[in-house]
Amino acid sequence: QVQLVQSGSEVKKPGASVKLSCKASGYPFTSYPINWVRQAPGQGLEWMGWISTHSGNPTYAQGFTGRFVFSLDTSVGTAYLQINTLKGEDTAVYYCARPGILDTFDIWGQGTMVTVSS
Amino acid sequence: DIQMTQSPSTLSASVGDRVTITCRASQSINSWLAWYQQKPGRVPDLLIYKASTLESGVPSRFSGSGSGTEFTLTISGLQPDDIATYYCQYYNSYPYMYSFGQGTIVEIK
Numbered sequence: 001q002v003q004l005v006q007s008g009s010e011v012k013k014p015g016a017s018v019k020l021s022c023k024a025s026g027y028p029f030t031s032y033p034i035n036w037v038r039q040a041p042g043q044g045l046e047w048m049g050w051i052s053t054h055s056g057n058p059t060y061a062q063g064f065t066g067r068f069v070f071s072l073d074t075s076v077g078t079a080y081l082q083i084n085t086l087k088g089e090d091t092a093v094y095y096c097a098r099p100g101i102l103d104t105f106d107i108w109g110q111g112t113m114v115t116v117s118s
Numbered sequence: 119d120i121q122m123t124q125s126p127s128t129l130s131a132s133v134g135d136r137v138t139i140t141c142r143a144s145q146s147i148n149s150w151l152a153w154y155q156q157k158p159g160r161v162p163d164l165l166i167y168k169a170s171t172l173e174s175g176v177p178s179r180f181s182g183s184g185s186g187t188e189f190t191l192t193i194s195g196l197q198p199d200d201i202a203t204y205y206c207q208y209y210n211s212y213p214y215m216y217s218f219g220q221g222t223i224v225e226i227k
Contacts (some may be wrong), residue, residue, distance in 0.1 A: 035216065044203075044218060044219070044220045045154075045162065045205055045207075045218040045221070047217060059213065059214070062119055095161065099209075099211070099214065102167050102168070103150075103209050103214070104152045104167045104207070105154075105164065108161040108162065109161075111161065
């Protein structure tokens with residue numbers, strides 16, 4: 001079935017980097033873009049941006065430029081989110097999500113919890 | 119960027135009540151508005167798209183209305199299973215652009 005499977009939880013120290021993965025299956029990977037959404041503990045959903053799985057071109061939402069990097073490995077149908085110079089406020093669940101033909105997010109990964117703590 | 123503002127932040131109602139959540143856009147978004155339900159520890163589920171179209175499998179007690187800058191999500195007859203946080207989302211394609219409201223927590227009184 002169509003699904004996005006994300007990598008497991010991460011615990012990192014401030015200043016470190018982390019790279020999360022989102023593996024797609026059940027559909028042609030390059031037919032739909034991948035979006036990233038952040039949800040801090042007890043907070044709402046924040047759209048971080050998207051990456052074209054066709055061209056590899058990333059687009060970052062306001063507030064997610066500089067330390068956040070979207071990338072792909074189309075050979076294995078996987079999207080990545082790298083966060084550099086981690087800060088405490090990066091502690092959150094990070095979701096990948098796929099827009100369907102209606103452009104709303106019809107498929108979500110299960111989320112990856114990232115904890116940044118010294 | 120388009121900002122989405124939901125009200126109220128928290129809503130407490132009794133089983134069977136009619137519940138309404140409002141979402142306002144900072145500029146006209148026509149009908150490019152979706153509603154999601156997120157239960158604790160779960161991934162968000164799409165309820166409504168294009169402001170008023172119910173996603174397949176969603177109970178008919180959920181309905182959406184509005185266009186332009188003001189939208190509502192209504193639950194006609196609140197059920198215990200509806201306890202969740204509800205988010206509105208502006209969406210646009212080519213280029214993709216999304217923006218979530220801050221969420222409305224629905225509780226049972």
